[in-house]
Amino acid sequence: GEVRPRPQPWWQAPMWRDALLQRAEAGTPRYVYHLPTVRERARQLRAIRAIDRHYYAIKANAHPEILRALVAEGFGLECVSLGELDHALTAVPGLDPARVLFTPSFAPIEEYAAALARGVTVTVDNIELLQRWPEVFRGRALWLRIDLGYGDGHHAKVRTGGKEAKFGLSAARVEAFMEVARALDVRITGLHAHLGSGIESVGHWPQVVDALAGFARRIGTVEVLDIGGGLPVPYGDDDEPFDLNAWEAQLTAAKAVHPAFALAIEPGRFLVAEAGVLLARVTQVVEKDGIHRLGLDAGMNALIRPALYDAWHGIHNLSRLDDRQWRDFDVVGPICESSDLFGRRVKLPQASAPGDVMLIADAGAYGYSMASTYNLRALPAQDILDDTGAAPACEHP
Numbered sequence: 001g002e003v004r005p006r007p008q009p010w011w012q013a014p015m016w017r018d019a020l021l022q023r024a025e026a027g028t029p030r031y032v033y034h035l036p037t038v039r040e041r042a043r044q045l046r047a048i049r050a051i052d053r054h055y056y057a058i059k060a061n062a063h064p065e066i067l068r069a070l071v072a073e074g075f076g077l078e079c080v081s082l083g084e085l086d087h088a089l090t091a092v093p094g095l096d097p098a099r100v101l102f103t104p105s106f107a108p109i110e111e112y113a114a115a116l117a118r119g120v121t122v123t124v125d126n127i128e129l130l131q132r133w134p135e136v137f138r139g140r141a142l143w144l145r146i147d148l149g150y151g152d153g154h155h156a157k158v159r160t161g162g163k164e165a166k167f168g169l170s171a172a173r174v175e176a177f178m179e180v181a182r183a184l185d186v187r188i189t190g191l192h193a194h195l196g197s198g199i200e201s202v203g204h205w206p207q208v209v210d211a212l213a214g215f216a217r218r219i220g221t222v223e224v225l226d227i228g229g230g231l232p233v234p235y236g237d238d239d240e241p242f243d244l245n246a247w248e249a250q251l252t253a254a255k256a257v258h259p260a261f262a263l264a265i266e267p268g269r270f271l272v273a274e275a276g277v278l279l280a281r282v283t284q285v286v287e288k289d290g291i292h293r294l295g296l297d298a299g300m301n302a303l304i305r306p307a308l309y310d311a312w313h314g315i316h317n318l319s320r321l322d323d324r325q326w327r328d329f330d331v332v333g334p335i336c337e338s339s340d341l342f343g344r345r346v347k348l349p350q351a352s353a354p355g356d357v358m359l360i361a362d363a364g365a366y367g368y369s370m371a372s373t374y375n376l377r378a379l380p381a382q383d384i385l386d387d388t389g390a391a392p393a394c395e396h397p
């Protein structure tokens with residue numbers, strides 16, 4: 001197909017660039033999230049009429065302002081732990097539990113019981129859970145997560161389907177599950193499949209609709225098909241943006257074949273990745289054996305995606321955006337591991353120097369939410385930027 005160029009990222013506009021440089025003065029490493037971009041992504045998905053229910057997977061980024069913005073845009077929230085659940089219910093005052101999903105994996109039974117007590121929609125994904133704790137689930141309406149037998153996604157570590165994956169009920173055991181469920185007077189009102197993250201083929205989701213609809217017709221009580229998250233974002237300059245128009249067309253066709261069911265999605269990355277940047281300062285510039293290294297005050301503890309998945313993030317010198325003399329640098333952090341590397345041979349201004357403010361792009365998803373204090377380095381700070389100007393800083397929540 002034709003190549004659709006990436007629009008200029010928000011942070012290249014002089015107004016936002018200046019705002020970022022100003023925020024960096026308050027200390028780095030610092031994540032900054034641009035709420036207008038979050039809202040824009042939310043509206044793109046809400047505009048797809050074939051989708052009846054929209055949830056946000058808060059594991060991608062649970063900043064309270066982001067949760068409130070997305071709920072205001074009509075999204076419910078998908079949570080995977082009691083910690084996420086209580087965070088969501090606290091961060092969004094008055095949030096209707098009916099708009100919250102609880103989709104844990106191998107969580108302690110107390111978390112299922114607590115989620116049911118809070119009135120949110122609980123998804124189970126195995127038979128053993130019902131057999132071992134019938135008293136927790138008896139008489140409930142639940143959703144069921146099914147492993148359709150394959151996974152997909154940007155890296156083996158984020159594919160969540162297939163025999164070797166721990167998620168979901170094997171498709172071969174749906175009948176057996178339903179026998180146990182009926183005996184407990186459990187009604188299955190939703191079917192769920194999330195088979196991975198960063199899935200590039202638009203055909204993935206309509207295929208999931210077809211597969212889940214087949215099970216739903218046999219079960220008889222299903223109202224909602226939740227076809228997961230997993231929408232990709234273009235991290236690299238050569239990555240094409242996800243083709244939302246083609247996606248909409250295919251989902252609309254799939255929905256026309258299975259009009260009896262409401263369709264739900266639960267993306268994380270798509271809504272927040274491009275809205276977030278990680279700001280860091282250059283600590284040292286060092287040449288060793290012909291390799292030039294730029295050291296940052298942010299390391300793999302602040303953003304683990306490159307170390308964990310060999311993920312690629314754009315890296316820019318925000319203090320020298322207009323420089324035109326380049327040099328290849330390996331961009332590293334201050335953590336004592338060789339995996340503490342944001343990029344090899346990255347073209348950056350030759351004059352890059354200690355104190356410069358560096359920007360790591362598209363870091364709004366699975367950045368802060370996966371940060372740690374490894375090496376006893378502090379968690380990064382977090383800030384919000386909005387059209388109305390500056391919202392107050394939210395340090396280490």
Ligand code: LLP
Binds near residue numbers: 196231266268305
């Ligand atoms: N629903 C379920 C049940 C999930 O497990 C996930 C993500 C999502 C929805 C949202 O997926 P998304 O739309 O963000 O792809 N840390 C990895 C990604 C792990 C995704 C885990 N599950 C990364 O940084 O690439």
